[in-house]
Amino acid sequence: MxxxxxxxxxxxxxxxxxxxxxxxxxxxxxxxxxxxxxxxxxxxxxxxxxxxxxxxxxxxxxxxxxxxxxxxxxxxxxxxxxxxxxxxxxxxxxxxxxxxxxxxxxxxxxxxxxxxxxxxxxxxxxxxxxxxxxxxxxxxxxxxxxxxxxxxxxxxxxxxxxxxxxxxxxxxxxxxxxxxxxxxxxxxxxxxxxxxxxxLEPLPTTTVRSLVNRMMPDLEMADAAALTTLSDGSIGRGLDLAAAGGLDLYRVLLGVLDTLPRLDLAAAHALADQVARSGQDTVWETTTDLLLWWLARFNRALARGQAAAEIVEGEAALMERLSFAARRDRALDRWMEVWDNVNRLFAKAEGANLDRKQVMLSALRTIEAAAS
Structure with missing residues (x-):
């Protein structure tokens, strides 16, 4: 929903x-x-x-x-x-x-x-x-x-x-x-x-959750908890995500990533079409930010050898699957390089006005190559 x-x-x-x-x-x-x-x-x-x-x-x-x-x-x-x-x-x-x-x-x-x-x-x-x-x-x-x-x-x-x-x-x-x-x-x-x-330090999780509940009282409990985690200690980030439909975009994004190690191309193209539509700058910026944030989160979990908490259903299983393969192949450096390459790609797209659909597909293929 x-x-x-x-x-x-x-x-x-x-x-x-x-x-x-x-x-x-x-x-x-x-x-x-x-x-x-x-x-x-x-x-x-x-x-x-x-x-x-x-x-x-x-x-x-x-x-x-x-x-x-x-x-x-x-x-x-x-x-x-x-x-x-x-x-x-x-x-x-x-x-x-x-x-x-x-x-x-x-x-x-x-x-x-x-x-x-x-x-x-x-x-x-x-x-x-x-x-x-x-x-x-x-x-x-x-x-x-x-x-x-x-x-x-x-x-x-x-x-x-x-x-x-x-x-x-x-x-x-x-x-x-x-x-x-x-x-x-x-x-x-x-x-x-x-x-x-x-x-100033990022806000404590309890503070962000309290502000989320106060400003968005209609959010279901699970959505409020998810938005609090996505806020990453910033109530401003949380409010921006809520206004941009960030929770729904995150679910769609995780749905595509959940098809790894071999991407569902139809799902990947559907996501790329959704975020690359003309006049959808906020959707594009929100989705690229969430993808980079998820990659950084996955890298931290991989480096610590600890599973990250699940934000949306199915995410923990996805991270465990990718983490198992990465640990087996000693691929932490490769995943850190993935974050860096995707970050550079999105920055280049912003500065050079590249085709956003192709940029998103390229980012997803970069992730797929690391997961394969």
Whole structure:
């Protein structure tokens, strides 16, 4: 039975999300820095996609813009207790303006929307980055901090990185730059050296499962468990998979792989036709991502000599069958090479606009050759 459709746009964006789960230690690091009186002007918040990095950045921005880090005057009963988290109520007027993107002291820099492909573009344009310097030169509208959140900082080209480096080298007073990056290593070493790095870990399985249940209450228990595993510690990934029909695509994909060591050509062609249809960019990207993810998972299980947990029915038997043959032939290196070759093939297809059906068939044949 197909999983129920999920509307990704029903989920609040990070700037409008007030709850943060799974990153208590990182939150306390920022809280201590903010209330210690010597807050560094640049922070790099890194970690896998979809785990809450941007949510944490905006949570921190809200806290500062509402004066949370300022020492409160003693009242009738003495000084109020210091804050224990970065939480700001959604009802707070400042928080409302932040959520609406209407706070004069907060600038958001992110990738622009591709209306044709219905997704964010891959690169962060240098024109967007160049908005930062004039913004920070202005006096704070409300007498506090001027804050910039760069979401997708690792997608800046060299020109964009050099533009932000100049700001980090000579920051204005009371200015804060929060760089959100999936891959901080893609940024210039000089940028990394001028920021404090805060790396976030993938979310615990229990946290992802709780979020899946909250956001998709209509999912059957088995589907919720499967989606949690496919999320791989990233609720953002899980939501994207749900919106793209990822569970159903994964079942179809595993159905084709289950015919190994000799592929059912009719099933392989049917899958290739399904994912290569014109205008189905999301289906293509989701399926190729799932195939690479499955290959990496199989390689990890093979290297450890331990069976991976079954996500959909029949998967454990497939992995055991392939693992037995691989162990017999001492073929771990060959399977690692399969992942690398398929990864390169999909990357080449994206860059060279190759025929997607033939690319998918070629990837499946590469897997078949290793399994034979």
């Amino acid at each position: 197909a999983a129920p459709a999920f509307d990704r746009e029903s989920v609040p964006t990070p700037i409008a999300t007030h709850d943060l789960m799974g990153h208590a230690a990182a939150e306390q690091t920022l809280l201590k820095a903010a209330t210690g009186g010597r807050l560094h002007h640049g922070w790099m918040i890194g970690g896998p996609p979809g785990i809450g990095k941007a949510t944490l950045a905006y949570r921190f921005a809200r806290f500062l813009l509402t004066g949370g880090a300022e020492r409160q005057e003693d009242g009738l009963f003495g000084a109020p207790p210091p804050p224990t988290s970065l939480y700001v109520s959604p009802e707070n007027p400042t928080a409302r303006r932040v959520a609406a993107g209407a706070h004069g002291d907060l600038l958001t820099i992110q990738r622009t929307w591709d209306e044709k492909r219905k997704r964010f573009k891959r690169d962060l344009p240098v024109e967007e980055v160049r908005r930062i310097a004039p913004f920070l030169r202005l006096t704070a509208a409300e007498g506090g901090w001027r804050i910039v959140v760069v979401d997708g900082a690792d997608q800046m080209n060299p020109s964009g990185q050099n533009a932000i480096l100049k700001i980090l080298e000579e920051p204005p007073p009371r200015a804060l730059i929060l760089l959100v990056a999936d891959n901080p290593g893609a940024l210039l070493p000089t940028i990394r050296s001028r920021t404090r790095t805060l790396m």
